[in-house]
Amino acid sequence: MTNLFDIKGKVALITGSTHGLGMAMAKGLGEAGATIVVNGNSSQQKIDDAVQLLKSEGINAVGYKFNVTEEKEVIEAVRKIESEVGPIDILINNAGIIKRIPMLEMEVADFREVVDIDLVSPFIVSKHVAKGMIERRQGKIINICSMMSELGRSTVSAYAAAKGGLKMLTKNMATEWAKYNVQINGIGPGYFATEQTKPIRVDGHPFNDFIIGRTPAAKWGDPSDLAGAAIFLSSKASDFVNGHILYVDGGILATIGKPANEE
Ligand code: GCO
Numbered sequence: 046m047t048n049l050f051d052i053k054g055k056v057a058l059i060t061g062s063t064h065g066l067g068m069a070m071a072k073g074l075g076e077a078g079a080t081i082v083v084n085g086n087s088s089q090q091k092i093d094d095a096v097q098l099l100k101s102e103g104i105n106a107v108g109y110k111f112n113v114t115e116e117k118e119v120i121e122a123v124r125k126i127e128s129e130v131g132p133i134d135i136l137i138n139n140a141g142i143i144k145r146i147p148m149l150e151m152e153v154a155d156f157r158e159v160v161d162i163d164l165v166s167p168f169i170v171s172k173h174v175a176k177g178m179i180e181r182r183q184g185k186i187i188n189i190c191s192m193m194s195e196l197g198r199s200t201v202s203a204y205a206a207a208k209g210g211l212k213m214l215t216k217n218m219a220t221e222w223a224k225y226n227v228q229i230n231g232i233g234p235g236y237f238a239t240e241q242t243k244p245i246r247v248d249g250h251p252f253n254d255f256i257i258g259r260t261p262a263a264k265w266g267d268p269s270d271l272a273g274a275a276i277f278l279s280s281k282a283s284d285f286v287n288g289h290i291l292y293v294d295g296g297i298l299a300t301i302g303k304p305a306n307e308e
Pocket residue numbers: 143145190191192193198201204233234235236237241242245
C-alpha cells in the first residue's frame with residue numbers, strides 16, 4: 046500500500062515559521078521529506094537562523110521575508126517561490142499575533158492589527174497560492190486556528206474574533222475550492238508551551254494552574270505534538286477531508302471541566 050502519509054519532495058510554505066508552532070510544523074513536515082519554505086517579516090537574520098536550524102537537521106529549507114498582510118508583497122513572494130523553489134503543494138497559514146487587553150481598554154488600531162494578521166493575511170496568502178493549486182488540480186491549505194475559534198476568553202477579543210473567523214474562512218475556502226481537488230482544513234492547537242504563551246505559563250501564575258486543570262491531559266502541549274496533524278492534513282491520507290478543524294488540544298474542547306476539588 047502506498048504510504049498515505051508520504052509528503053517527500055512536496056514544497057510547503059509555512060507563514061510565520063521562524064519560531065514557535067510554525068517552526069515545530071516546519072520540523073515535522075521537513076523530517077517527513079518536504080521542502081520547507083520559511084517565512085517571516087521581522088528580520089532577515091531570524092529567517093536565516095531558522096533555515097540554518099532546519100538544514101542542520103537534514104531538512105531542505107529556504108527562506109523568504111515578506112509581509113503576509115501586504116498583497117503586493119505576497120503576490121511577488123509567491124511568484125519568486127514558485128519560480129525558484131517550485132509549485133507550492135502545501136500552505137500553512139500560521140503567522141499570527143495576540144494582544145491580551147480588556148475590550149474596554151483596547152484601542153481600535155490594536156483590534157484591527159490582530160484581525161489583519163490573524164484573519165486577513167490567510168485570505169490574502171491563500172488567494173494567491175490557491176490559484177496555482179487550482180490550475181494543477183491539487184493542493185493542501187492548513188489554517189492555524191485556536192481554542193478561541195470555539196471559545197471566548199477575557200482579554201483576547203480581537204484574537205478570538207479573528208480565529209473564529211478563520212474557522213469559517215476555512216469552511217468557505219473548502220466550499221469554493223474543493224471541487225479543484227484542493228483540500229483546505231484547519232488545525233486548532235490547545236495550549237502549547239511557546240513564546241506566545243510564556244507570559245501566562247510561569248509556575249504559580251493562576252492561568253497556568255487553570256489550563257492544567259482545564260486540560261484532560263493535564264499538561265501544556267509540546268509544539269512537536271502538532272507534527273502528526275500537520276502531516277496528516279498535508280498528505281494523501283486527508284484527500285477526502287475538507288473544511289475540518291482538527292483540534293490538537295489534550296481534550297480541552299471535549300469537556301466542561303471539573304470542580305476544583307476533583308482529582
Ligand atoms: C491565550 C493563549 C491562547 C493560545 C492558543 C489557544 O492567551 O489564551 O495565547 O490564545 O495561544 O491560541 O488555542
